[in-house]
Amino acid sequence: MSSPFSAVLLAGGRSRRMGRDKAFINIVGVPLWRKQLDTLERTGPAKIFIAGPSHAEWIAAGYDIVSDVRDAAGPLAGIVSAMRRTTTALLLVLAVDLPQITVEYLRQLIGASSERVGIVPTRENRFEPLAATYPIEALAIAERHLLVGNYSVQEFAAQCVREELLLKRPISPTESQLFLNANTPADLALAQCETRPVTRYAVARGALEQPDEIAAEAPLEIRVEGHSVAVVMRTPGHDRELAAGFLVTENLVRSPADVFDITQCGASEGEVVKVTLTNPATFDAAKLTRHVFSSSSCGVCSKATIDAVRQSFPAIEDECCVAAGTLLGLPDALRAAQATFNRTGGLHACALFDLQGNLVALREDVGRHSALDKLVGQALLAKQLPLRGHVLLLSGRVSFEMMQKALAAGIPIVVAISAPTTLAIDFACESNQTLVGFLRGEMMNIYACRERIALTPGSAGTSPAVFGASKKTRGA
Structure with missing residues (x-):
């Protein structure tokens, strides 16, 4: 879309679960409201509104503050207030408690919008209406909802979809982390990488003092x-x-x-x-x-x-098969999806792929066991267990317990960028789980149940346990 648009930052929530005004909590040394306004400003709106109280800091900075048209009506009241004030045909909405939303993602929403049709991200049959674009024609719908006391932004978005004022945009697995909602201190800790001073040393450059982002624990x-x-x-x-x-x-x-x-x-x-x-x-x-x-x-x-x-947990009875070339491409797919690791370098990751190498789900954590628990928990809550016909990729080493967790979830193939333990290999063999280690570049070691991997042409001469690398070269 090339036409002008306006934007509104929704910052009028009561922050009951956070225990304090979340808009003024620091994220990497910057107040959350300031971080979100910077994100909005970089999308290029003609005008930015803040829907919320008239904080002295916002007034002093010259921001255009709009009060909710109705008290205790939630974010829908802020959206209505901004729609009534804007002079553009499209309004970009962003909540203050969605700190992971990026400029690039918002630009994609704007680019897919028109003056008459906005875009609302969607996942698991629910809308993410607080990081979306709305045509001003949706104002009449919002006002009707407020008039009858229906303050649900979900129902507002659903009505806009029914009246063809909004198009649904599915949220991909790699985009799901953008919608972390910082409602509690625990949520905030995930979004918040704490800053610490660090001395970076390189032979060519010497010592350099600068701040570094550290993963929360x-x-x-x-x-x-x-x-x-x-x-x-x-x-x-x-x-x-x-x-x-x-x-x-x-x-x-x-x-x-x-x-x-x-x-x-x-x-x-x-x-x-x-x-x-x-x-x-x-x-x-x-x-x-x-x-x-x-x-x-x-x-x-x-x-x-x-x-x-x-x-x-009984042994795996899954005769699925995956191409060796598909497995070799998984580490690159994992790295591309690891947003928090790319910022901090301090998190383990567990990723679930289908047999064609498509990313199904990803969870990161400072603890590799907790990352896998989160992945399995996600599958349980989504009613996807057992995970037959899937591949689990681990960013670290493979222990006995990691194999046990994979068995509990019914995962037939476990691959890792690092090494397995002897007990992990024994467990994999006895549980009929395929186990691959040192999945790096064009090499990998296969330690158990090789039959589930279709080796590429020309690999027939490899040993039964190793494909592309030997234990002597595993650290290369």
Whole structure:
């Protein structure tokens, strides 16, 4: 779209779950409102409004502040206020608590819009209406909704779609992280890379002092039916998925029907996720194979015997097959999707791909075990388990427990950029899981169940355990 458009920053929320005005919380040393306004300004709007209270700092800076047309009516009231004030045919809307939204993404929305039709991102049959574009013709719909007391922005967007004033734009797996909603301190920690001074040294340049972004880490307590079952050091965010994945991999639940509710406590109770089961009588703390403390770097400090795990999860019975060339391309796809790692260099990643190499889901965390729990939890909540016909890519080494988690999720093929342990290889062989390590460049080592990998022509002479690299060259 080449016609002028306006933009509005929605900053009038009450921030109850955050405990303080989220607009003035710093993100990497910059107030959240300032960061979001910078993002909007770089999209090139003719005018920017702030929908929210008349803070002295905003007034002093000369911003055009619009008050909500109705108190306690949520973001829809701010959208209406901005629509009434703008002189352009299109309005770009951005909420202050979506700090991961990028200039590039907003420009894509604007480019796909017209003066009469806006764009609303969509995922899992829900809209993301607070990072979207709206034609001014949608004002009449918004005003009707306010008039009858219907303040749902979801329903407003749905009506605009029905009246062909909005087009839906599916959110890709790599774009899902852009919609992190910073409603709680835990959400904010994921969006917020803390800044620390660092000395960077290079032979050609010498020492250079400059700030660096460091990945956040914080404890999370998981309680099941009132019992504290684990304290996990993790990267905050996707905590409900982390708890759900924990339940699956600890054999406490097998389907979404087993879970009645997963709730995250407010700041007053600390970082706690509470799980209630549909049938509490089935909860048996003796099933837990973890100590109560779980480290983000090592995952767990002990594990029950391999025989105990095998009794819980049967061996894989999946005859799927993937091309070797597809596997060799996965590390590049992972790196392209790892937005937080690219900024901090401090996160592990677990990615799920289909057999054609298409990215299905990605989760990052300072702890590799927590990253995998989040990935499995996402699949459980989306009713996708077991994950037959999928490939799991790990950014680090492969331990016994990582293989056990993959088995719990029904994943037949596990590949890693780094090395497996001896126990991981033994577990893979006995559980009928394909295991690949040192997936780098044009090389990989196959340690178990090679039959699921279609080797490229000319590789027939490779040993049964190794394709493209030997253990002598694995560090190359």
